[in-house]
Amino acid sequence: MTDLTSLTLAEARHRLKSRAISSVEITKAHLEAIERSGGLNTFVEVTADKALQMAEASDARLAAKEAGPLEGLPIGVKDLYATEGIHTQACSHILDGFKPRYESTVTANLWRNGAVMLGKLNMDEFAMGSSNETSYYGPVASPWLPPNWSRDRGRAATLTSDKRGLLTPGGSSGGSSSAVAARLCLAATASDTGGSIRQPAAFTGIVGVKPTYGRCSRYGMVAFASSLDQAGPLARTVRDAAIMLRSMAGPDPKDSTCSPTPVPDYEAAVGRSVRGMKIGVPKEYRLEGMSSEIDALWARGAEWLRAAGASVIDVTLPHTPFALPAYYIVAPAEASSNLARYDGVRYGLREPSADITELYEKTRGKGFGPEVRRRLMIGTYVLSAGYYDAYYVRAQKIRTLIKRDFERVFADGVDAILTPATPSAAFGIGEKVSDNPVEMYLNDVFTVTVNMAGLPGLVAPAGLSRDGLPLGLQLIGRPFDEETLFALGETIEQSAGRMTLPEPWWA
């Protein structure tokens, strides 16, 4: 690894602008790092030629003083985003060979602002998973070694196909989180339906932002659950995440649910004083049997904010316990409909068949992995006649109540809510693949409420566990008040001290 890959996005931006380095140099450095990182399985497609072309064009614009806000900065893109002419499969077999003729709005915004695309990042199939183990392209390993593992043991494990024993980088944006933490890209796009940006950020010691629903366009993002899906960045610092989000976000007439609200300068909020802010700590997030170190981390986070001049008060979000079960009705219901288009008729996988019913059955049976099939069946079930009211309608009512919980707290003058990001530090690959999928679903217990309410959430690294693994804290804000989250997030980042990411044992 060269120094160039260790720069933050903001540092790299400064050096490019001052022409101390070129985009081609920093792009090449990342491509080399990616080449040596095969064992992590972060990238499913590396677009080296395109990256270098884009870097050259960026250098020309930098020279001509026509640089965009992200000019020449190499980033990775989650495989969920449609990228014209490039592998776009949401890491599913059913989209075999699919290369769209269109570009997602979010990535188009990034390229317009000068960013350089390194390639497509691994993820859980259709973003369904919390450990990146459901990908058709195999699991992603975290750059964090399991406790007491030697570099050699880690490297040996990366050479196995199941990568058993290595840590998961979280999911579904596991390729993105691992690549950012391993310094294979300066930042990456991710997406979050129930925690898929924030949990991987917490597991890998980086920053993840799930903006307010409607802040980023969903046009060209392979849909999982339309009312919950939201694009967002993964980056190594709060400032970098702010820079990324400003370019990703914005109104889009091609997405009816995208907000027309103009995008503020998020970076300007980084470093803004949090003095006088009121921070809520919800007692419902203190789970029975939760590890004491999570509790301690949470208390420490509150203390840091208090020390920075904010006041911290107890708040109540009484419907929190119902969020996870309701989420696992709403999200599969929408998914069962959203994924109906993958039928083998127009694109992607098609299994030869005698008739149309067989075509559907064989194509979908073979094209979808077990977790996706499970959720499609749950979703189909909860929408069925006779069950709709008992499941879907009730889950939507719970959703409304969860939203009201937050509205009440914010109406009482609370500026943001502080919670743990995850119930534990990263677990091992293969560790939670059991007969009971609920064990995996419990990973999202602190994050799904935010999607259900459509609110912005930011996770910043806040320290290490007893085993030396990263832990994150989550900040939840008012709708379209990402700025407050960036200000508070940076306070936590400063107080916790910059996270030292692992040396590249995998290379």
Added chain:
Amino acid sequence: MATERASAKLIKGATGDWEVIVGLEVHAQVTSRSKLFSAASTAFGGEPNSHVSLVDAAMPGMLPVINRECVAQAVRTGLGLKAQINRRSTFDRKNYFYPDLPQGYQISQYKSPIVGEGEIQVELTPDHSIKVGIERLHLEQDAGKSLHDQSPTMSFVDLNRSGVALMEIVSKPDMRSADEAKAYVSKLRTLLRYIGSSDGDMEKGNLRADVNVSVRRPGEALGTRCEIKNVNSIRFIGQAIETEARRQIALVEDGGAVEQETRLFDPARGETRSLRSKEEAHDYRYFPDPDLLPLELDAAFIDALAADLPELPDAKRARFIADYGLSPYDSSILVAERETADFFEDAVNHGGAKRDAKAVANWLMGDISAQANAHGVAVVDAGMSAASLASLVDLIGEGVISGKIAKDLLVRLFADDRGADPRALVEAHGLRQVTDMGAIESAVDAVIAANPDKAEQAKTKPGMLGWFVGQVMKSTGGKANPQAVSDALKKRLGL
């Protein structure tokens, strides 16, 4: 005019009388340049898959965006149906798998339609009409088309229609015969064409109906209904109802029971056949489409559309009766197509004159219609302008030509002299009516001289006068003024 329900048209069964109950779900293609949720063209007859956007083909990550013009068309139609316009409506997904349904669901309005209850007045005879209640009107996407006859081993899919906007207009079960149902669809089609929200072209499949039929003994509770899917002509709608009602009556009279099911009408065999039973019915798993926000309409939008609505058929018909002194029957015929009604009014009022409306109507509904039919075109497309008709009526009124000559003139206007000015044609072809009494009298004298016997008979049998008029007209090549001929004959024959 009587608008109350007439005594029901009962059907005689083997064991007594039966009443048939009919409700219709009419699917009308919305007139718009682009589709309901995409910018692809709605033009008919393109090469297969030439009017397909990424959204219509359900490519990954594509999202629907509502077409404002389709919304406006639905509201206009709702206003025309005197219906409740819902300021807030929502879109739902109707989920099922079919190759011509790329998304795997149809976006429709299930729970909250854009238009609620309304009604439509349907004329059955010139002096008898019924009111048919409208249950709702909602917007939804059309599907594509599967082509099974292109290859022995494969089916093909044409997505040109996929995503085109349809209005589903659901009636209440207010019709009691095939004729009432046919009249309802005709009237609805007229209304849609007036508003301009659908061309109602049934040959292109732009208007089709699902027909719900049940039977009962008069006065008893409603029977079990069957739905006959996708009937695509008014004639077939009538036949399907007759056929299905008789099937149900025979079934019940034989001790059987009607099963609720979906059926198809086969016009070639004149029968309905079961498509799927209630048990086999799809579970469409409707739920609100999370890609679309609720559709909210502000009052100003609705008011502007209401202000821009054209005069609708009922109002126009009433005005034709009141202002032009036309009969209800003539008025109904003239207003059935907006273009015909406009043509009529243009002809009556052309050049600021106020012509004999009854004469204009008669020419339009009589000879002009017949000529247009003979040429297989609509009156307004036949190449004759309202100005020509006005001129024709004027020429007759001025005594320049006779009715007989006018008929000849019409034939010319629809053939070799398309687009010609009738007045110029009269001059060019020397068709001017002979009103010169000298010339008429000498023609009369010649005919009497040639037929002394008949002239003698006519003195006692005045009915012979008509024969003499005919002979004189014949000898003058039809150009003599018939009134003048008649007068001269009476004088000469001493009648």
